[in-house]
Amino acid sequence: MNELKPYVIGIDMGGTNTVFGIVDARGVVLTSDSIKTRKHSNINDYIDELYNGVTRLIDSVDAKDQILGIGIGAPNANYYTGMIEDGVNLPWPTPVPLQQLLEDKFGVPVAITNDANAAAIGEMTYGAARGLKDFIMITLGTGVGSGIVINGQVVYGADGFAGELGHVIVKRHNGRQCGCGRSGCLETYCSATGVARTAREFLEARPNEESLLREIPIDEITSKDVYDAAMNGDKIAKDVFDFTGTILGEALADFTAFSAPQAFILFGGLAKSGDLLLKPLKEAMEKNMLSIWKGKVKVLLSELKEADAAVLGASALGWEAPKR
């Protein structure tokens, strides 16, 4: 932390909203706001609106000239190149030189990375991973993302894209079709959409079994519906969580063989399912763990406040931005 510049800006660019806030060294979000990511078809108009929004926040807390850096989590953002690379659903042509555009506009150091890496850095700086040097962040949202920390450093790999654990194949044959074009990826099973997909499969495979989920049109079932049904004792819904947790636990045991982390940290909507997910997950993880790691790897839940998490995660990168 710099005494003269005690704040950083965290920006989380999502597919729908861009949330931003001013954060201090203790992880307090002093103030935050958001804009629509898709409002402008020209990237410069988007940057202008973002600049105006951030400047208003800075003025509101009298923090002019006190911003050390800006950290951004954005889809397919590459820490090395500062670019949003191809393959994302955003209204601007990719690659987008986001880091450069923002440094030019704001005049302070900027660092960008993808949302899962930002979450990992946020957890290490302010959350459940404080004091951990080796851990793996698993984000369970619409997809499954990951941020890998080894010896206190986020793993970016040779090209900046390391840590795509949601695309490790967990079912080699006849696996579910994935948005990446392959099949059997972890995220087709263990994301929120994967849970809904499992529920539909189970409902169709067990047509004579009653379930609260049958009250919902089958194509509209969400992971939240499955959670609510399971909490109300629904057998099929509980089986969906057993199935999901088991696959994730098996995968975490394999991931352990790679980097021998102290802990996995789960983040995202599904991570809030409590023992419905954690119990089968931990059982499968321990059962499938190589003996040297049995009982030694923790599974922790994110400690970042839901509303602030994205901004906090991104902001944590802001402290590093001047060192890039």
Added chain:
Amino acid sequence: MNELKPYVIGIDMGGTNTVFGIVDARGVVLTSDSIKTRKHSNINDYIDELYNGVTRLIDSVDAKDQILGIGIGAPNANYYTGMIEDGVNLPWPTPVPLQQLLEDKFGVPVAITNDANAAAIGEMTYGAARGLKDFIMITLGTGVGSGIVINGQVVYGADGFAGELGHVIVKRHNGRQCGCGRSGCLETYCSATGVARTAREFLEARPNEESLLREIPIDEITSKDVYDAAMNGDKIAKDVFDFTGTILGEALADFTAFSAPQAFILFGGLAKSGDLLLKPLKEAMEKNMLSIWKGKVKVLLSELKEADAAVLGASALGWEAPKR
């Protein structure tokens, strides 16, 4: 390299032999020798014989007081603790405080790690990985080992045991029994013993098909026999390599999602099978690779001379020993 101490000692402790040599900064093995690992049931007697052997080598090249450090590759050796940990088949009670015993005896800095990590460091220092910062060494021997390098550093993990990629599960259900007590591990398929096992399975499953391998008692078939038969055009033997290469290629595609390496480096007897193994391996790897990495990750063969490789790999760690 230290001008006054231009040499390191590399020691490779195997289950049968312990090979050791004096190595210079260019990776030239000036002289080497070996002793039987299992000759002494008392670890101190083993250390004494090793000390005498190494001292003879040092005297033979007039290198007294010119040894910067000692590097050792040994089974289940932990870089952090300096111990050979439990779970190995050696004639002494484990854990063995190998690093301390050797530092006390030799009076120079000592570093130890397992053989796959030693191979990775050797390849980075003297071999195919010179100039690479992100690569994964895969050793294909009796088992499958791995040494992972990220950003120029070997990944030891929280406990010193990271990089057990031979024990990632590649067949979740009805997989082959592994020596680790679980089933379906990569090494049950892609090690030299895995290749022999596959040959036996194929021969039994295809009883009416001729094969050169049928001239050998089925329990005595080795991976070398399978290689020789395949080179002579034997269909079943070639299918064994296709099967092996495909499983390894699929696994390497998954490993890429973890650390996005520039290259995989293959080492060990099977790595010398040439295109018999590499062709199906590369095909399967590319086919199963997430699109962002298709065509971008190299598969290289070790460049360390077979006879010197183990000593060289261990010796490379010797340069680091004084910095521990």
